[in-house]
Amino acid sequence: MINTAVIGYGYAGRAFHSYLVSLAEGLNLYAIATRNEERREAAREAYPNAKSYVTIDEVIADDAIRLVVLATPHDTHAELAIKAMDAGKHVVTDKIMAMNTAEADAMIDASKRNDVLLSVFHNRRWDWDYLTVKKVIADGLLGTPYLFQVAIMRYGAPGGWRGVKSQSGGILYDWPAHFVDQAIQFGNSPVESVFCDIFYSDKWDTDIGNYGNLYINFQNDIRYQIEIGNLSKADKPRWYVVGDEGGLIKYGLDPQEGPMRDGDIDAAEEDPENYAKVWTEAGGENRELVIESVRGSWKSYYQNIADVLNNDAELVVKPEEIRKVMQVYDAAMESAETGKTVKIN
Structure with a gap:
């Protein structure tokens, strides 16, 4: 013990x-x-x-x-x-x-x-949405993926130290830390370049930024876009993924947090309205599919x-893997400051 x-x-x-x-x-x-x-x-x-x-x-x-x-x-x-x-x-x-x-x-x-x-x-390697996208790709329904767009767009001021850049790092250093880790997993190739743009408004009493837009290009030609916002009244899909034989759209967040907060994470259930939708011609037949989410557990x-x-x-989340996440962050901060795409060697 x-x-x-x-x-x-x-x-x-x-x-x-x-x-x-x-x-x-x-x-x-x-x-x-x-x-x-x-x-x-x-x-x-x-x-x-x-x-x-x-x-x-x-x-x-x-x-x-x-x-x-x-x-x-x-x-x-x-x-x-x-x-x-x-x-x-x-x-x-x-x-x-x-x-x-x-x-x-x-x-x-x-x-x-x-x-x-x-x-x-990085508990979100066990998010239902992430595992579902992973399975759809593994099942060949998208063919070879070339574009991932992920987003969480909300409306509300960040609270506590998370709203202080010197303590939190900024708007990209919260949710997008999971997004970048997932990008590294899906990219399965060295990162080639990073571009980042951060929008600042005086709407909220915070200095972390209100919208972040991060582009990661991998050496295998996968393009991965991450968006995060705290000044958006309009929602966006959590996932938009396309390959040469299909595409996927999924709304909604992983459902585990609410039940976990109430003391019973195993009670998590997802609204079927948020199941992933897939359009595919894999196998030679055009199909539209609704994919029930793969259940993971943050436990x-x-x-x-x-x-x-x-x-x-074997350790699942290795520090050497997350070092690659931090390399993307260094490049993103340089890009946001200079307005230029930053190459990663």
């Missing part, structure tokens, strides 16, 4: 990490740390058997703790992860891994020199962490 401490008990620490750690066979939610007294009390009420700490220093001084989970602002990930790993702790950090590739490299170096696990919480992320630490299983 791996004693695990969660650092941070805001929304991510509460609704995602503490809950999912508590469900993983082989992990023990041993401690929760937060500097906020109200949140410490909430954590004690939710998990009365877990120890309560204020700082990460208290956590890493506890020899019983083997795994540290960071549910903290993005700009703290590298510093806190390295501190924990240098103390001999395994580390999971919430996405985004770090603020740039240099920080990611320092984290990977700390993992190697201390011989400890490092992983990034799988921490179960994999438990299996790695207890049974030497």
Whole structure:
């Protein structure tokens, strides 16, 4: 049994990490740390058997703790992860891994020199929509894909530290961290170039930006467009994917978050109106299909962490993979600043 401490008990620490750690066979939610007294009390009420700490220093001084989970602002990930790993702790950090590739490299170096696990919480590799698109492609219904367009367009001001660029990194550093990871998985080829444009408005009291448009071109000629917005009254498809023999459109987000927040992630169900629609001529016949979503489970992320630490299983979300995500971010920030397409060697 791996004693695990969660650092941070805001929304991510509460609704995602503490809950999912508590469900993983082989992990023990041993401690929760937060500097906020109200949140410490909430954590004690939710998990009365877990120890309560204020700082990460208290956590890493506890020899019983083997795994540290960071549910903290993005700009703290590298510093806190390295501190924990240098103390001999395994580390999971919430996405985004770090603020740039240099920080990611320092984290990977700390993992190697201390011989400890490092992983990034990319639970959305188990999103129903992502797994459904993956299956449609594997089944050959689209032929060879050449264009992916993914988007989440919302209307509302970002709250807390996520609305502060120095802490969050900006509008591209939240949801799109998952999008870029999924792009790397689907691209299955080195990234060739990146172009990024960020729109800023004074509508909200925030400096992170209001619309981000990111283009990733892969060496195998796949084009991948990511859009994110907090100033859009109009919705867009979550997925638009086309290949040389078919196309797919899918609306709606993965349905697991609401039931998870209510304490029963397994109760998740999807509105059939949001099932993927596919148009294909694969097999020589024109067809229009409605594809029921492939059910994944976010529980799988921490179960994999438990299996790695207890049974030497293969790590699913490897830090070297997420380093590629950070390379895209470095190029995107350079492109947004210069207005030019940035090549990646």
